[in-house]
Amino acid sequence: MVCKRCIKVIKDELSNLGIEVESIELGQVIVKSPLNEPKLSEVRKMLHANEFELIDDKKSKLIERIKTLIIERIQQPGETSLNMTSSEIISKEIGYDYSYLSHLFSSVEGITIERYIINQKIEKAKELLVYNEFTLSEIAFQLGYSSVQHLSSQFKKVTGLTPSHFKTLKGNKRKPLDMV
Template sequence: MKQVLHIKNMVCNRCIKVVKEELEKLDIQIEDIELGKVAISKSLDTSQTEEVRTVLHDNGFELIDDKKSQLIDRIKTIIIEKTHYSNEGKELVNFSEVIANEAGYDYSYLSKLFSSVEGITIEKYIINQKIEKVKELLVYGELTLNEISYQLGYSSVQHLSNQFKKVTGLTPSHFKKVKENKRKPLDEV
């Protein structure tokens, strides 16, 4: 019987690769794998579940069992996908609509649940993810601040700069001059 495993901190394509390789080492047949979840061909027994839990933990992931945690992880995955990996125009993303549609729940319910468990609002989480993407793009140095602002859906460079300074304490230009890498892994944002 098919089973879906929900996995916390699985936020990039390398994460998918690592999880896939580790599950294959345990002879677990994968039917489908994407950010945050893996569909396997047959249900795991208790000892297999513990093996999976251990191997995931050893690689910085976590098996999520309860529905609310799965829902919160799904919200985070949607935001990370849209902010960091989506090729569609980010200026068009209405996060509340996208999150409600993809998670299958009313946005106000999701917003309250997220805030109560995570201690920050979904909006603040989105801002933090966007700022991490700005940092990444600034470090690469391939785009102007104006292009970054447009790509991430900011109304203006000034709006991006103000938000960036509020979150990091630095202006984007000062951040770019500082040679230390102040970026965070996505699962720590």
């Protein structure tokens, strides 16, 4: 789950299945009572129908936590991101050595954590460009880029377009965060 709308869908669907939710947040649901295998099967079907998946093994949970942490940091950057590198933040928050997490992420996802971060930043840059509320300089600063040139260079590598050309395009320009 990567957005508040996703959380609402899951909460509503679980309620329709008669499952009481204790808490729900990005990437995690805690139910009030354990689920038996038939109920768990219903949950898997519901998740699949809504294009989600049940993550129940340790490695998948770690990867999902990494993705959620990255998305949260990019969508709502905090002060810790100004003083720490992404690898330090991920390692500290997840509680594992970064090299282990990086290897695990790459082997399962097929891309590096760094590439995933860049892709997420570019999607956020697209969002900010579409809203047209900030200058490219302000967007670069918000996303932690050292310069407008660095953002523009990465933007062009990922999208094939310059940020200014992207702004002139009409139609659906963005991808859902779970498809990045």
